[in-house]
Amino acid sequence: MKKYIIQSLRLTLVLMVLLCVIYPLIVAFAGGFSKGKGGGEKITKNGKVIGYAAIGQSFTKPEYFWGRPSAVGYNAAGSAGSNKGPSNPDYLKEVSNRIDTLLKYNPSLKRSDIPADMVTASGSGLDPNISEQGAIIQIKRIAAYRKIDEKSVTELVVKNTQGPLMGLFGPSSVNVLKLNLALDELKK
């Protein structure tokens, strides 16, 4: 028994050097060559960081494309989903309110045009994407608020829609931050 204890202690120490020091340092070194240099890919405007490409941020102004509802208000230091069950009455009321808000700001919308992702909270609370349909239903509003023609906004949405992986696997999506930045560029 004593033999096993000593062997266990020594083996633990040796493996710690291998697994907790050498291994992550190699990964950190390799990560230094990635796009974000290991710190996450940032997006800058006029020399200032205004967001992370992968992390969704809150858009509430009517002249911007809105992202998905977030259970944590897009707090990137405290990710979480709503964890609301499908039969929870309070939750269903919340969804219903979100639909009303969308209808209020986008009066020409029919209920059946609204995709589920625009009225449900994401798993992380930081979803950077919305579905293509989620962007399309906002085009009219944005064109009206920005006093630009719908066609150019539609073109932007198409340009910023990322199709399935290799055109074959998974859903298509729109990165809300990148789309909104492109929208700001358009104004000039």
Added chain:
Amino acid sequence: MNTELLGIIATYLLTLVIAIPLGKYLAKVFAGERVWTDFLKPIESGIYKLSGINPKEEMNWKQHMKALLTINLVWLVYGFFVLMYQDKLPMNPDGNPGMTPDLSFNTIISFVVNCNLQHYSGETGVTYLTQHFVLMFLQFVSCATGIAAAVVLFKAFRDKTSTKLGNFWEFFVRSITRLLLPLSLVMAIILAFNGSPTSYEGKDQFISVQGDTVNVSRGPAAAFIAIKHLGTNGGGWFGANSTHPLENPNYITNMVELIAQVIIPIAMVIAFGIFIRRKRLGWMIFGVMTIGMLLLLIPTVSSELGGSPAIAKMGISQATGAMEGKEVRFGPAISAYWSTVTTIISTGSVNSMHDSTMPLTGAWQLLGMMINSFYGGCGVGVLNYFIYLIIAVFISGLMVGRTPEFLGHKVEAREVKIAALITLLSPFLILTGTAIASYVFTNHGEAAWAVQPKNWLNNPGFHGFSEMLYEMTSSNANNGSGFEGLGDNNVFWNVATGFVLFLGRFLPIIGPIAIAGLLGAKKYIPESAGTLKTDTLTFSLMTFAVIVVLNALSYFPALALGPLAEYFTMLK
């Protein structure tokens, strides 16, 4: 066919393409045959020398278990204190606090037993030091523990009669050097180049487009996320686990993480067949497990793609399926696939929030964890399945009226008793655990704990009951996912699940190893016309029936009170 379903098929096929050769490779590695990674031998010799280990020293099954339990105990004690005092240790750029004793107790057991149930949140509850030197370290070694234990079982059936079952340390070290570490390295680098952070910098701050000040948690996550999946651990670097855009940035990383967590469980089954020189048995087991997986997967995908009936009533389009708790970049189909594989292989990593999935999906997730051996966790999946095999052998033996035997060894009262006890352990822990939790919730709602019992459910009614049932099931299965709405960071849940985790890990390891050890030492009876062959289609069906009957009898009432009741109330 739509691209979301194609994504599922491609992911599973890629998994097989990697897992099957990996199984052949593992069989050779553990048999000590020549393989291309032999150039790593000097590193292993170095590890043995520094640790004072002689890898040639043969152990019997009891010595194996002593070694296994001793080193696990060392990790428990070490981690408990480091987590409690992490605020006073270096590598804490975000200034996170130490854990309370009950949270530390729960967390350390949870990571030692390969479960990774998390009652803390990654961004605020741990430091970079504890993430790497406690949690990630345990993600490697707990997985290696499971694999090494499975190899002990392999050894017992390789030769005709044997009490010498190899050296535990050798199996353990090789699992790391020949399997987990190289694969983790490759995977972590893939993740890093797809956007998972690797640097040790603390939180970042920026002003968003609309002018909000945003803090972003980061840290050296890629290395952690790799072994989290390869080792069927599942504990997230961030609170939101693999739904988090830095933990699982895109569809490619999602596929990589999905494949990584399934390859070792499948490879171990293939390796078992090859190692004991009964390939057919290995494939038969693989077949039963795959059918079991499909029977859980297909209804899960269909229930998620169908969307929420309550939201459908509001007139909303759910073209792709139910979206609450899911990420747009993955979509409901692959999220449903993820929820099935992670619950059957006890990973507990999530790329969508299980609490918000449809009621029937919840039932399939629970059932996956209750059965816990359709592929199963690293190493332990085979051990769990072995118990079902022994029960099936016993029942078949009774049906044909002869002494049951398994691979040429008589299965007698002692072995069957052990198997029966292990079979009963899971329903005992899950059901009594849930019953006690429900009792406390209804009768002691005001107890002065960090989370008061009356407040610990995030959802009312049947779904609330499911939250408690899920927590206990996940703990017993060493899965680690949760219906995360449950307010579980209080002394009750921390201590109760701590014990369930511990018993649900070590007894189901010791039991099968004891049976294998006892059987392996018995005289070998050559096959004859009267032998019950275990690698036939009939016997595989028998095993499948045993699995279905045992689990249906144990869990149907509990499932009926939770997810099934919720399903039927939503129908009206």
